[in-house]
Amino acid sequence: MTRRPPLLEVQDLSVRYPAARRFPWWKSRSNAAVDHVSFDIAPGETLGLVGESGSGKSTVGRAILGLQRISAGTIRCDDVHITDAGRKVPRSYRRRVQAVFQDPYGSLNPTMIVADLVGEPLALHTDLPRSTRTERVVELLEMVGLRSRHLSRHPYQFSGGQQQRIAIARALALEPALIILDEPVSSLDVSIQSQVINVLEQVQAKTGVSYLFIAHDLAVVRHISARIAVMYRGRIVEEGEADRVCEKPEHPYSQLLLSSILNVDLRDQAQRRAYRHELAASFRRQEPTVDQ
């Protein structure tokens, strides 16, 4: 399978947080949250990024969104580079790259109504007249399975799954080329989780948007991604086609991650548990601090 030239290219990205200094005269050091990470995403493609909490997944996402100072490396989306640490991200870039976060309620301003939440990006970046804007908002709501009667409601009047749909509609408003999905379904119930994932896939089929899907649940990531990158302690330790990574992982951490997926098939679950114990034991011998 030949891939089209990448839409997003991340090269050698490093993000360092200054380490807390005990005394002012100590030499200032820094911890690498993201350590020489490189990957790319083709137009219309979904890359899954998995890893444990603190492995640097979200920091990668924030760096791409221009919310995070970059210590080294380059990020390019389309023809816009954001390399310059701390500089303001150009407006054209904002239009191209959007985001949906884990906590749907927290990411929607509680004092705004749906029409304004979804219409705000349009008001900021386009000069569409109000009526056209409302039409577009209704179109977006329908795309994520909501209705125009929801326009004048506040976020708290919706369930978590519906709130996440509103957040998706807002992210789609400017027809971005890339959406960073940072754990978009982790806080949702299983039955709602699949609804939202299906909406994401339908939207992608319709608009050709690319996704960076950040999550810790390998089974969900496998379903939605073409390729998967596994992060461990700030580095990408394995990257490959989704099915391959989920069936024959190469790096010991990916193997442990895979074997930790709980299975609803009871017989299978017992077998996997035994396998996982084996793996975990050998993994711990190599890396003494897994549980930290």
Added chain:
Amino acid sequence: MTVSPDATVPATSRPDAGPDRDFPGKRSRKMLARFLEQKSAPTAGLFLLAIVAVAVFAPYLAPHPQDAGDLLRPSEMPSVDHWLGTDSLGRDVLSRLMFGARAALLAALVAVSIAVAVGLPLGLVLGYRGGWADRLVMRLAEGVNAMPFLLVAITLIAVLGPGLTKSMVIVGVIYAVMVLRLVRGEVLAAREELYVTGALVVGVGTTRLLWRHVLPNIAPSLIVQVTTMFATSIIVEATLSFLGLGTQPPQASWGNMLADAQASAFDHWFLALPAGFAIMITVLAFNLFGDGLRDLFSRESAGSVLNANAARPLVEGVVEREHSAGSVGGDGDPLMSVRRLSVSFPARPSSDERIDVVTEVSFDIGRRRVIALVGESGSGKSVTAMALLGLVPDPGRVTAETIGFDGRELTGANERELRAIRAREIGVIFQDPLKALNPAFTIGTQMTESMRVVEGMSKRDARIRAAELLDMVRIDRAADRLDDYPHQFSGGMAQRVMIAMALSSSPKLLVADEPTTALDVTVQSDILDLLRDLQAETGMSMLIITHDQGVVADIADDLMVMYAGELVEVGTVEKVFEEPRHPYTAGLLASVPRNRRREGTLPSIPGTVPALDELGPGCRFGARCPFVVDRCREPVDLVGLGDGAVRCVRAPERLALGDADIWSGR
């Protein structure tokens, strides 16, 4: 309630069929309604409105001029001509009181306007921008705040000379510092909110971000603060005028009226009353009004566990229906036996209408069994567990026909008995271990506390025991880690500590509410392994609450499925997972993402969970159920089936519930 699935649209893109949380009605109208539900605040509001009217129209309303009196009729008691009597210069007290209101409110208005006009924008910008300007201003603000505020005002006025406007400008500036601190603090907190990040991502500029996104969210606390400032301004004006620094005679002010009264306190005691009452009542009204607003804005009325409610026995006595319960597995009599447990909360804060969030739940927990309670968020899992422990917070009301625990009846038990049972026989662990530990004390201190208090162990013995417990939950170098603080533990390690603490008294039952939800998958497996081993070693029973079917498969023997406050299916995990009998259970199992090659869309249950206050009499799952028929509109009972129980009229038909196509909208 519509109970027919929308067959033309694929399930996945179908607009949510369930009733919505709320109707489109204006939020402000609702807020007003809630405000009026309170009694004191609207009264106070009306009173304030009246005062404002009097102040504005004083020149027309007052029966006499404020500054001219009949020197021949000084210090009179109330009469027809002078309703509140006259002062030492023969001026009409009622009229002066009215003009005094004018002075008081005007003064308050000046001070508060300045405070808001200066403090609000500064607070917004400083809080958002931070940096050296913020640090400098905050130092200054701290300086101002450290000094007694009235003293500062008096000193400044002494320098600048007396006069009401001048004084209130000074007070306004001091208030501005308070507003600034409040706004800045709120902005600092709001800056961390996800919606601010979201606004940045869509390209919102700073000005719009502050005015449109941040300000509306901090408005409630600001409004409350402003009302209290009005109250204190009135006192300040009165005080300054009393001291001769504010309103200058012959202009009337409540403060200088009091000063007059004091001068002639011995021969005319009545004079102090009108002005004194006016100040007191107005200040009280502002405070009540502010309190009302505060209650209005704080969405959840916080219930405290200190007022926890134990289950009350159901009084009806007679059991009209046989209540099938999840009596599954276990050897001999169950450890815990629950019948018709219901929990209700007020529909709205301070309203008499109540909503059942848990409805007539009946089940058994077998000895040595691990029973899982699953269901969607808000279905009532945690509340059920809390009810068993007698820990439902205050506005909540618990009733049950019986909650039997190891041969004892827990309904009607008093708080002391329940506490004893919780301390020795039932252990509890929660979702977020790091929140459950107090960051200010070492792990050792927190672990040994209950051993020393409850069991009267010596400090040394308790530490030895604590180390043993940490060792039991497989924490390395247990004895050393007792001196660590919670922040030095990872989430997984902290959960091990919680487990150790829960097991310290060798309980017969361990209640675990989402014990692994906050943890990484690899760590989750370790914790489940630990729980499984400990359960096998000690032979305790476990009630584990989760919304993750994987956790159920991994650890549980029995399963209860809850939907919108009701149990809908009970059985052994093996049976239920093999062949779910309730459509909801089947849909839930079908929508679990599995690690396999993708084939089309993910199966999912259409719609959302219905709001508990909008339930019809029929099956609560009706609005989302692909198998719904007319009979489902009647009340549906939980009926024993095999060695489990199901709440579905079509359960005996043995429909192909698990068919992935049904749940994929194909």
